[in-house]
Amino acid sequence: MPDGGIGAPTKRREDTRFLTGRGKYTDDFTPQNTSYCAFARSQVANGKIKSIDTSAAAAMPGVLAIFTGEDFVEVGGNPAGWAIVSRDGEPMKEPKRPVLAHGKVRHVGDAYAAVIADTLEEAMDAVEAIEADIEELDAVVDMASAVANSGTLVHDEIGTNTCFDWGWIEDNRAATDEAIKKAPHVTTLELINNRLVPNALEPRCSIGEYDPGTGDYKLTTTSQNPHLSRLLISAFVLGIPENKLTVLAPDVGGGFGSKIYHYGEEALVLAAAKKLGRPVKWTATRTEAFLSDAHGRDHVTKIELACEKDGTFIAFRTETMANVGAYLSNFSTATPTFLHGTLMAGNYTVPNVYVNVKAVFTNTAPVDAYRGAGRPEATYSLERVIDKCARELGMDPVEIRRKNFIKKDQYPYASAAGLEYDSGNYDALMDGLEKTADFAGFEARRAESAKQGKLRGLGINAYIEACGIAPSNLVGILGARVGLYDAATVRVNPTGNISVMVGAHSHGQGHETAFPQIVADMLGVDPETIDIVHGDTSKIPFGMGTYGSRSLAVCGSAVFRATEKIIVKATAIAAHMLEDEPDNIDFSDGVFSIAGTNKSVGFGDVALKAYIPHEYPIEGLEPGLEETAFYDPANFTYPSGAYASEVEVDPETGKVTICSMVALDDFGVVVNPMIVTGQVEGGLAQGIGQALLENSVYDDNGQLLSGSLMDYAMPRADDLPSFVVDHSHATRCNHNPIGSKGCGEAGAIGSPPTIVNAVVDALARGGHDVDHIDMPVSPSRVWAAMNK
Amino acid sequence: MYDFDLVIPSSVADAASAMKADGAQALGGGQTLLPTMKQRLAAPEVLVKLSDLAEMVGVSAASGILRVGGATTHAQVAEEGAAYPALAALAGNIGDPAVRNRGTIGGSIANNDPAACYPAGALGSGATIITDRREIAADDFFTDLFETALDEGEIITAVNFPIPDAANYQKFDQPASRFALVGVFVARFGDAVRVAVTGASNGGVFRWSVAEEALSADFSASAVEGLAVNAGDMISDLHGSAAYRAHLIGVLTRRAVQSC
Ligand SMILES: Cc1cc2nc3c(=O)[nH]c(=O)nc-3n(C[C@H](O)[C@H](O)[C@H](O)COP(=O)(O)OP(=O)(O)OC[C@H]3O[C@@H](n4cnc5c(N)ncnc54)[C@H](O)[C@@H]3O)c2cc1C
16 A cells, blocks of 8 residues: 555645645736726616617727627527426526626626726726616515515516425425424524625636637636536537637636636637637626625525424424525526425434425525535524424433434435435434533533633534535436536556546645545555646546535546556556466556466556557557546435534623534545545634624615625634544445545534524523524624623 | 826925825825725825835834824834833734734824724824824814815824823724724823724714713723713614614723723
């Protein structure tokens, strides 16, 4: 076994370039003769475009071209990637999402014109000179008003603001209603899952290029999945043949979901590059990021939990309004449905679950998947109502959860929300949590806090999530318009080093370090001799990119399968070299040998033979050593975890301080524990951001009040405690070859309910009658709840 | 950002005459002005750079007065203001190191952001703002939100802070910007107490005279127990209601007195 295989905490090799300023992000590329693009964006949330006069702007210095919605009426729209069917059997409403607004603007920041000029300043000057006559109309911002359909319609042509009204599982509705009616105890909670702005450090940026000599297009862009962008641009939006379009996503400075989607700006720079024969670059300002990146979350939910008097769960029922904003972003319809409703049974043996989700159009920026995507919303609703229920029944929050946990011998377990969990051990996680978080010492710490005038609380949470959404056959039946496999090519070069081309895209996940560990482990070679190639559609096999914690479980499995094929072929070559049958060849630690003899040949010599096939059995064996695998998983993977946090509340100011945060996760087999710890910690920071700080707020006119970092509070280092992260309580994923589950989103899923449970616990122990506070649990909200 | 001319004067007198140009504006540390210009929300034609003027940079203490040059950075005040610890602490808790290494006292006071810290420090200390033309008492200087007694083109060259017997500044952060959601500066000079409040009021920084009277009679936290400002005059926004801000003023005033 070489050093640095599966399980090694290898330091991230990509960090050297990131930390020394040598990363190459989209904006770092400026092809010769680049021109610059700036957008005219709506200042109003809802408006009729009466006229756009670009003549003055067109005459400004340096201006090369101006585009408006008129220029794109002939081309296609940006589609939703998942078709949802409403309870009444009607398909969801899919209004067109144009490249540039046409006829109407539908949210503040909706782009209605674009200027291309020699310099960015000239483009910006010309944007100011565009005379747009936009008649402001009443905006519809809050979801309750929107679904009433009594006033403004975001899209007149569909006649409603309800995109769909989805029931999951509709056939279970009556039984769930009945069970709740008869139940001895029902706990009800209404809550808001606050709207978030993803705020990747690197704003979106796109460069379009067109080569008139070959007719080839190139889009360099901030994307989590370049092939998906290429497919959408080719098949739906611009009709550029896929073989004529390269999409390149170089280093990407964070995505968190917001860079999964294809955006109109990408189509625009390509169309403009074609028209001008010059590269066209657009880089979002932070303000544009706030106004036009897809936002996250934004659910309003009523959840009911029915149980026996002893806390045995009987039924969960939810009614949710999910904001999709003004247009359907690519996965906005999947996020509140199949990534949310299917998780609503949690870690529990509850027999009845029914989820109802209405997706609602409003005059706000589009909302789509954001780290966790639907699963944080499910976990939050469930784990909050369970805490409230425990309080009502006078039960310990650990006890009520344990009572209802799926037990370790019950797998595979068919949950009442329609999923089949393959493995897990929730009791083991909870056992570990009790020790690691030192529940026994809590009372003493609480007394100590009380001496300082602080209210201390303990919050816990148990979560399950679903990663690596799949299999394609199933998701197709459920409405997905894409497949959800991934792909890898392992290319062994003649001198024995290896290039691995992967469909996943690394934008912070550490693929360049972790994927080689898999190959190194299997081939018994030094991981330093293996490189990952990703993010360039002209080099990599067709893959689906990175989101939903799928990279290792799905693309890593493709790497695994491709490497298996390499071993098969290399074994055949070795057999020839050793003059024996492949079946008689052993392969370990990078050496092919024949048991019981001293005959052996190293992997490097086999690679060389593959490419210099002298004395080679060319009739039966192709030269070369390169294999591709497409891997389509048999099921989701189901990471789970148990989290605990202690908080202190300052009763005079309402300020919450997080004293501890303990995260125990079951991710199955961990390839690089150091990277996994980092992923969890990043997720925890984002979850704590949601719980305590972040909030995207529109006023009644649809103006984004939290439109800059002066008003949108991102978590900073000193908002966070030292984390305790432990992924040793692992159960293997039973259906992928590595046994891994996926860790990218867990922290952001598990932490928000943990924190809010802890705050409510602190207030309750302090004698305050507060059963819920909506996130962000800011000082002013805590104070208001204590003084209501 | 629109184009502008940059003037680098070699003396305050030079700067003052450069400020007479049409569309001229003083540039301190640029921590407020430059972001506004980048967003094209401000478009000065000429920037007059003050931060290199030796006459305007430095911290010195003499005869019970801490004098801070108008172009002195927050970082320098934090480091060299030991003669007036409460003020040094205030400066050391503005923004982050990048902001403190650039931002200046003159810029902060001239800007009079309703959530800024220095206005509370100046008003709470009864400071004198010295300009290229005159001296203005802090009590007369801060006239309204983002409004001051400065005339067109007038430059703050220094601020003189009388050093109190005891003082403390309590800042409660607005969670996003980390400016003051509410900040209270308490200073005691013998029996006379000044209490200045920032972040809270629709009218900008103000003195809480009821608390000043109570504390002048009895300098203890309990003396302000039960006193409250009128919430009707307070700011209400995303980060806190008027009632919450009014409440925080009481809490922070008590804490400031306790920390004196
Ligand atoms: C991220 C961040 C966090 C911050 N946090 C805080 C905080 O917690 N508390 C706080 O109080 N402040 C905070 N600030 C503001 C900071 O203190 C600024 O430095 C200050 O408001 C402006 O000072 P400046 O020297 O940068 O002025 P500039 O930005 O250069 O100028 C501001 C205004 O003052 C005028 N001006 C500048 N100097 C003079 C002068 N000598 N005479 C007359 N007019 C002048 C300019 O013309 C302009 O109108 C923060 C700023 C940032 C960017």
